[in-house]
Amino acid sequence: MLELKITVETAKDLNQEIKDLYKAIVGSAIDKADAIDQAKEEIKAKKVKTATKVETAKKEPVKDEPVKEEKQSIPSLEETREAVKDVMAKAADKTQAKTEFKAFLDSIGAEKVTSATDEQRVQIMEWVASRG
Numbered sequence: 001m002l003e004l005k006i007t008v009e010t011a012k013d014l015n016q017e018i019k020d021l022y023k024a025i026v027g028s029a030i031d032k033a034d035a036i037d038q039a040k041e042e043i044k045a046k047k048v049k050t051a052t053k054v055e056t057a058k059k060e061p062v063k064d065e066p067v068k069e070e071k072q073s074i075p076s077l078e079e080t081r082e083a084v085k086d087v088m089a090k091a092a093d094k095t096q097a098k099t100e101f102k103a104f105l106d107s108i109g110a111e112k113v114t115s116a117t118d119e120q121r122v123q124i125m126e127w128v129a130s131r132g
Contacts, residue, residue, distance in 0.1 A: 074118040075125050081113050083128040090132075101127075 004021075008014045018039060023029050075083075084101065091097035108123050110116040116124060 075121050077114065077116075077121070080116070080121045080124050080128075083125060084113055087128050087131045097131075 006014065006017050008017060015036065019029065088094060088097055088101070104124075104127050105112065105116075108116075108120050110120045110124070113121075113124060
Protein backbone atom coordinates (compact mmCIF):
# COMPACT_ATOMS: atom_id res chain seq x y z
CA MET A 1 0.00 0.00 0.00
CA LEU A 2 1.22 3.45 -0.86
CA GLU A 3 0.28 6.53 1.12
CA LEU A 4 0.43 9.89 -0.57
CA LYS A 5 0.09 13.32 0.96
CA ILE A 6 -0.57 16.28 -1.32
CA THR A 7 -0.87 19.82 -0.03
CA VAL A 8 -2.37 22.36 -2.40
CA GLU A 9 -3.89 25.78 -2.09
CA THR A 10 -6.55 25.56 -4.80
CA ALA A 11 -8.63 22.95 -6.58
CA LYS A 12 -6.83 23.83 -9.80
CA ASP A 13 -3.52 22.88 -8.18
CA LEU A 14 -5.03 19.60 -7.01
CA ASN A 15 -6.23 18.78 -10.52
CA GLN A 16 -2.75 19.45 -11.87
CA GLU A 17 -1.14 17.29 -9.18
CA ILE A 18 -3.52 14.44 -10.03
CA LYS A 19 -2.72 14.73 -13.73
CA ASP A 20 1.02 14.79 -13.06
CA LEU A 21 0.82 11.83 -10.71
CA TYR A 22 -1.26 9.79 -13.15
CA LYS A 23 1.13 10.61 -15.98
CA ALA A 24 4.10 9.57 -13.85
CA ILE A 25 2.50 6.25 -12.91
CA VAL A 26 0.73 5.28 -16.14
CA GLY A 27 2.99 7.02 -18.60
CA SER A 28 0.31 8.88 -20.54
CA ALA A 29 -1.87 11.91 -19.90
CA ILE A 30 -5.51 11.51 -18.87
CA ASP A 31 -8.59 13.43 -19.80
CA LYS A 32 -9.53 16.09 -17.23
CA ALA A 33 -13.11 14.86 -16.85
CA ASP A 34 -11.92 11.29 -16.27
CA ALA A 35 -9.48 12.41 -13.58
CA ILE A 36 -12.12 14.36 -11.69
CA ASP A 37 -14.66 11.54 -11.91
CA GLN A 38 -12.06 9.03 -10.80
CA ALA A 39 -11.03 11.17 -7.82
CA LYS A 40 -14.66 11.64 -6.76
CA GLU A 41 -15.28 7.89 -6.91
CA GLU A 42 -12.22 7.18 -4.78
CA ILE A 43 -13.29 9.73 -2.18
CA LYS A 44 -16.80 8.26 -2.03
CA ALA A 45 -15.38 4.75 -1.66
CA LYS A 46 -13.15 5.84 1.22
CA LYS A 47 -16.04 7.59 2.98
CA VAL A 48 -18.22 4.49 2.67
CA LYS A 49 -15.45 2.26 4.04
CA THR A 50 -14.81 4.58 6.98
CA ALA A 51 -18.51 4.97 7.74
CA THR A 52 -19.01 1.20 7.64
CA LYS A 53 -16.11 0.58 10.04
CA VAL A 54 -17.32 3.25 12.47
CA GLU A 55 -20.91 1.97 12.41
CA THR A 56 -19.79 -1.61 12.98
CA ALA A 57 -17.56 -0.63 15.87
CA LYS A 58 -20.27 1.45 17.52
CA LYS A 59 -23.09 -1.07 17.16
CA GLU A 60 -21.42 -4.13 18.64
CA PRO A 61 -20.33 -2.76 22.05
CA VAL A 62 -23.68 -1.06 22.58
CA LYS A 63 -25.47 -4.40 22.18
CA ASP A 64 -23.10 -6.34 24.45
CA GLU A 65 -22.71 -3.95 27.37
CA PRO A 66 -26.30 -3.76 28.66
CA VAL A 67 -26.54 -7.55 28.62
CA LYS A 68 -23.38 -7.86 30.73
CA GLU A 69 -24.59 -5.34 33.28
CA GLU A 70 -27.90 -7.11 33.71
CA LYS A 71 -26.28 -10.51 34.20
CA GLN A 72 -23.49 -9.42 36.56
CA SER A 73 -23.71 -7.71 39.87
CA ILE A 74 -21.45 -4.73 40.36
CA PRO A 75 -18.40 -5.69 42.44
CA SER A 76 -17.48 -3.58 45.41
CA LEU A 77 -14.32 -1.53 45.47
CA GLU A 78 -12.76 -3.88 48.01
CA GLU A 79 -13.57 -6.99 45.94
CA THR A 80 -12.07 -5.41 42.85
CA ARG A 81 -8.89 -4.31 44.63
CA GLU A 82 -8.39 -7.76 46.19
CA ALA A 83 -8.93 -9.51 42.86
CA VAL A 84 -6.36 -7.29 41.15
CA LYS A 85 -3.87 -7.82 43.99
CA ASP A 86 -4.31 -11.61 43.68
CA VAL A 87 -3.64 -11.51 39.93
CA MET A 88 -0.53 -9.38 40.45
CA ALA A 89 0.73 -11.70 43.20
CA LYS A 90 0.27 -14.80 41.00
CA ALA A 91 1.94 -13.26 37.95
CA ALA A 92 5.31 -14.71 37.00
CA ASP A 93 6.57 -11.36 35.70
CA LYS A 94 5.12 -8.75 38.05
CA THR A 95 6.48 -5.80 36.08
CA GLN A 96 4.88 -7.07 32.88
CA ALA A 97 1.58 -7.73 34.68
CA LYS A 98 1.57 -4.22 36.16
CA THR A 99 2.29 -2.68 32.74
CA GLU A 100 -0.51 -4.68 31.13
CA PHE A 101 -2.94 -3.68 33.88
CA LYS A 102 -2.08 0.01 33.53
CA ALA A 103 -2.60 -0.23 29.77
CA PHE A 104 -5.96 -1.91 30.41
CA LEU A 105 -6.99 0.83 32.83
CA ASP A 106 -6.09 3.43 30.19
CA SER A 107 -8.16 1.57 27.60
CA ILE A 108 -11.29 1.71 29.76
CA GLY A 109 -10.65 5.28 30.89
CA ALA A 110 -9.85 4.65 34.55
CA GLU A 111 -6.85 6.17 36.30
CA LYS A 112 -6.78 3.59 39.09
CA VAL A 113 -9.02 0.98 40.69
CA THR A 114 -10.11 3.27 43.52
CA SER A 115 -11.46 5.90 41.10
CA ALA A 116 -13.16 3.40 38.76
CA THR A 117 -16.90 3.68 38.10
CA ASP A 118 -19.26 0.74 38.58
CA GLU A 119 -19.06 -0.13 34.88
CA GLN A 120 -15.27 0.09 34.93
CA ARG A 121 -15.10 -2.19 37.99
CA VAL A 122 -17.15 -4.77 36.10
CA GLN A 123 -14.67 -4.52 33.21
CA ILE A 124 -11.75 -4.84 35.63
CA MET A 125 -13.27 -7.98 37.12
CA GLU A 126 -13.68 -9.41 33.61
CA TRP A 127 -10.01 -8.65 32.97
CA VAL A 128 -9.11 -10.39 36.24
CA ALA A 129 -11.19 -13.42 35.25
CA SER A 130 -9.42 -13.59 31.88
CA ARG A 131 -6.06 -13.68 33.67
CA GLY A 132 -7.15 -16.65 35.71
